[in-house]
Amino acid sequence: MAVIEPTNALEQVLLPFKGATGWRGDFAARLKKDGLPTRRDEDWKWSDVARATKGITGAGKVQFRSSVNPEWTEVRRAADQDFFANLLAFAGVMNVTYFEPRNLTVLDLDFRALKGVSQAAATIVGAPGMSVRVHEHYSSEAQAFSAIGVDYVVWPGARVERVILIDEAPESVLLLSSGVTVHETGEFVQTVISQGGKLVRHETQLHSAGGGAKVTLNAAYLVGKGAHADLTTRVNMHGPDGKLSQLTKGIAYGGGHGVFQGKIHVKREAQKTDARMTHKGMIIDEKSEIDAKPELEIYADDVECAHGNAIGTLDEMALFYMQQRGLPESEARRLLVESFLDEALAEITHEQTAATIRGLMSKRLKDLV
Amino acid sequence: MLEIKNLHASVGGDKPILKGLDLSVPKGEVHAIMGPNGSGKSTLSYVLTGRDGYEATDGTILYDGEDVAGMAPEERAAKGLFLSFQYPVEIPGVPTLTFMKEALNAQRRARGEDEMSAPDFMKTVREKAKLLNISGDMLKRPLNVGFSGGEKKRLEILQAAVLEPRFLILDETDSGLDIDALKVVSDGVNALRSPERGMLVITHYQRLLDHISPDVVHVMSDGKIVASGGPELAKELEAEGYDKYVRAA
Structure with a gap:
């Protein structure tokens, strides 16, 4: 019998689904029919996955390491759930890596995608009353296309601080997605640092129960030549008295492309919601691009919600001021950009982690000037 | 120390602002430039320090005998x-x-000197900040963010005191200052006067010159120096205004 080798990323993604039943089968049918997202899909209009993954094929692998041994659990999903990247990631694994840290305050996770097409998934649970800090690091070989899903459940009284560092190879595509549920009185604090790859999308779909639940979603992206970083969030406020604070800051230079899509959906029951979303982008030169779409959808009448979006360029007067005091132009530019992004790192409580991230960003910014 | 000859300059490449300016400030002297709005005073300060878009189109700027016109601001x-x-x-x-x-x-580093160590730096700053009523708390805040007009100007002078430049250009240092702050800032500037250092004080008003007494006063109008004299010239301008110089230009 002849074996037909996959010739593109979509065929490679579909290969393991042969004969799949249940939600996986349904998802495979949908994928076969619609293909990978293109700019014709409203949610993906600035991030064309089909185009970016052209030429990537072959079975890849996500190498996974964690600071403690995980447990495993079966994946349960519904194929009609409107969260493509997350479905793609979870459909690709039979058992999901599962952590429920109880006697632990720090959890380190490292995902490295090898060449080819791969999927990986994990679920992390903040047990009631527990406080945990999770550091996730993503990297890849060249020519990798990986869909990785990391879901979180934050139970009442739990506090989860999540720091995500994405440092993807220039020729690689990463769809990193997170389904997050925050129960009453739970707290979830997320900081994403994305330095791009050929196309990197980090997408968070979060459900907050309200009832004193607190959510912070911060992100910083810096994209240079050939890099594309997409930060997409959808936050659903379900119950009263929920808080959301969201700040995304990014810079694009040398032909880089940044995307921010943020949506806050406040249900009728979610009275007294306090939600704020801000995106600030800086475009350094004419070759670069930043696209942003902040949205509020509010069905409750007694809420405080605001969103803001500003895209500008480097402040020439500030640059001159710093040079006048003796700083070389390159150093002045780097300092201005770093200080611009730094606000988005304010919620990282572990100083050494913050310092490491600043160091990596600083290194990356050397080619800015 | 500073020798400017026939300086022509335009902003953004096309609009001529300085139109043949001559000025000479020997070391150890303090010169004031007064003039109405739009006469080109701030442009002169930017051309001298190399701001992008403020290009000298003709003439020379010699600083210690060296032409600085093509040099980067730093x-x-x-x-x-x-x-x-x-x-x-x-x-x-x-x-x-x-x-x-x-x-x-x-x-x-640019001058080939050793860097100053953190403890030495802190000691220097602390001593100099005291004279300018600048608290340690203010120095920890982000640069100029949320500072009052007076605080910003005091911080400018503190930076000058720490960086120890050889030539100072003070652009409207009195603007936004109340009487008390004006005195603190002026005392700070006077402390920097030295036989080795030159200064150019740009101002609209005589009141700054009551505190920082200049050796020479120049009147600038339409991109040129149109009159020069002693401190009495500033008093005359205060009493009679710039009218006759504007008409003459």
Whole structure:
């Protein structure tokens, strides 16, 4: 019998689904029919996955390491759930890596995608009353296309601080997605640092129960030549008295492309919601691009919600001021950009982690000037 | 020390602002430039310090015998040219102390000198900040962010005191200052007067010159120096205004 080798990323993604039943089968049918997202899909209009993954094929692998041994659990999903990247990631694994840290305050996770097409998934649970800090690091070989899903459940009284560092190879595509549920009185604090790859999308779909639940979603992206970083969030406020604070800051230079899509959906029951979303982008030169779409959808009448979006360029007067005091132009530019992004790192409580991230960003910014 | 001859300059490449300006400031002297709005005073300060878009189209700027017209702003800074800005720029996220230390050491590196150690730097700043009523708390805040007009101007002078430039240009240093703050800032400037240092004080008003007594006063109008004299010239301008000079230009 002849074996037909996959010739593109979509065929490679579909290969393991042969004969799949249940939600996986349904998802495979949908994928076969619609293909990978293109700019014709409203949610993906600035991030064309089909185009970016052209030429990537072959079975890849996500190498996974964690600071403690995980447990495993079966994946349960519904194929009609409107969260493509997350479905793609979870459909690709039979058992999901599962952590429920109880006697632990720090959890380190490292995902490295090898060449080819791969999927990986994990679920992390903040047990009631527990406080945990999770550091996730993503990297890849060249020519990798990986869909990785990391879901979180934050139970009442739990506090989860999540720091995500994405440092993807220039020729690689990463769809990193997170389904997050925050129960009453739970707290979830997320900081994403994305330095791009050929196309990197980090997408968070979060459900907050309200009832004193607190959510912070911060992100910083810096994209240079050939890099594309997409930060997409959808936050659903379900119950009263929920808080959301969201700040995304990014810079694009040398032909880089940044995307921010943020949506806050406040249900009728979610009275007294306090939600704020801000995106600030800086475009350094004419070759670069930043696209942003902040949205509020509010069905409750007694809420405080605001969103803001500003895209500008480097402040020439500030640059001159710093040079006048003796700083070389390159150093002045780097300092201005770093200080611009730094606000988005304010919620990282572990100083050494913050310092490491600043160091990596600083290194990356050397080619800015 | 500063020799400007027939300086022509335009802003943004096409609009001529300086139209044949001559000025000579020997070391150890303080010269004041007074003039109405739009006469080109701030443009002169930017052309001297190398701001992008403020190009000298003709003439020469000799500083210690060296033509600085083609040099980057940081090169001029390292050679000792300092501009106290009319509107000091707010830079969020950069603590004032960090910025001053980076600036000082960048200048030192450019001059081939050793960097100043952190303890020495702190000692220097503390001593000089005291004279200008600048608290340690203020120095920890991001550069100029949320500072009052007076605080910003005091911080400009503190930076000058720490960087020890050889030539100071003070652009409207009195604007936005109340009487008390004017005195503190002027005392700070006077403390920097030295036989080795030159100063150019740009101002609209006589009141700054009551505190910082100049050796020479120049009147600038339509991009040129149209009159020069002693301190009495400033008093005459205060009494009679710029009218006759504007008409003459």
